Each structure stands twice: as structure tokens, then as C-alpha cells.
Amino acid sequence: MAEFARTIVSRLRQYVGDRRLSKRHLAHLDLSLSLAASTKSLNGTRRVDTMAGHTVDLSTNSLALVVPRITLGDHHLVGENRTINLKVELPDGPVEMQTAPVRYERLEEQRVETGYLIAVKIVKMNDQERARFSEYVAALRHSGR
Numbered sequence: 001m002a003e004f005a006r007t008i009v010s011r012l013r014q015y016v017g018d019r020r021l022s023k024r025h026l027a028h029l030d031l032s033l034s035l036a037a038s039t040k041s042l043n044g045t046r047r048v049d050t051m052a053g054h055t056v057d058l059s060t061n062s063l064a065l066v067v068p069r070i071t072l073g074d075h076h077l078v079g080e081n082r083t084i085n086l087k088v089e090l091p092d093g094p095v096e097m098q099t100a101p102v103r104y105e106r107l108e109e110q111r112v113e114t115g116y117l118i119a120v121k122i123v124k125m126n127d128q129e130r131a132r133f134s135e136y137v138a139a140l141r142h143s144g145r
Helices: 002-016 127-143
Strands: 030-034 050-058 062-067 084-090 093-107 115-124
Touching: 030 062, 062 084, 062 093, 084 115, 084 127, 093 127
Parallel strands: none
Antiparallel strands: 030 050, 030 084, 050 062, 062 115, 084 093, 093 115
């Protein structure tokens, strides 16, 4: 699995260049993502579709995700001014964040895993969850991952 993650990260770097400001660390964490619905239903609530995926690597400012599809409902996940809401499952509980997609690429059919690799930058996170997330990334840095 670690070799597969390195391959994905390497391919992403080739595609987007190695423009990272923060060092990324390999981390396979489950996540769910959503896009806020732009229209309300008849009862006045917003319907929010979600999709499961996982992280490949992360830094304090960004993540690389793998998801099965590039669309959620009728919406493309990557587009201008798109915000993706993420709920990432850390070992000590979930953290939520708003992210902006930077790049994506379709994973090859002959790979162990198929779907899409999406690079996102974190644009909003509450202070407590930011602190927990930063502590998790720091622990990865100290473990050499």
C-alpha cells in the first residue's frame, strides 16, 4: 500500500509540479466529502450528498485525496470557485474543513485502485480542529512518514 501511495504522489508531482510549501506526509485516512447544495428542497432544507474516499498524503495546508468519481450528484468536484467540505477521520476523532481543489487526475485502470486523485488546499477550519490536525501532521513528521 505504501508503494502505491508513493506512486500516486509521484504522478501527482509530475502532473502539477512540486510546488508545495509544506512537506507532505503519507497518511491513509478515511474521509467523506460534500458540496453544499445550492437549492433548497420543498421543506426548506438543503439536501447534501456525500462521497467516501481516503487521503494519500497531507500537510498542514493541503491534502491529496482518492475518490471513486469526479462528480457528486450533478456537480463536478473540481471547478472554478468550488468548495469541497471534508470530514477526515483522524485516529482521535474526525476533523472538518473546507477545501478548494487545485488539480485532479484520473487513476489508471490497471492500478490497484481506480477513481480520481484530487489535490486540495485547506481554506477554512475552526481553531480547535486546526490544532488537532496540525498535531497529527507534526506526529507524522516526527515518525518519518
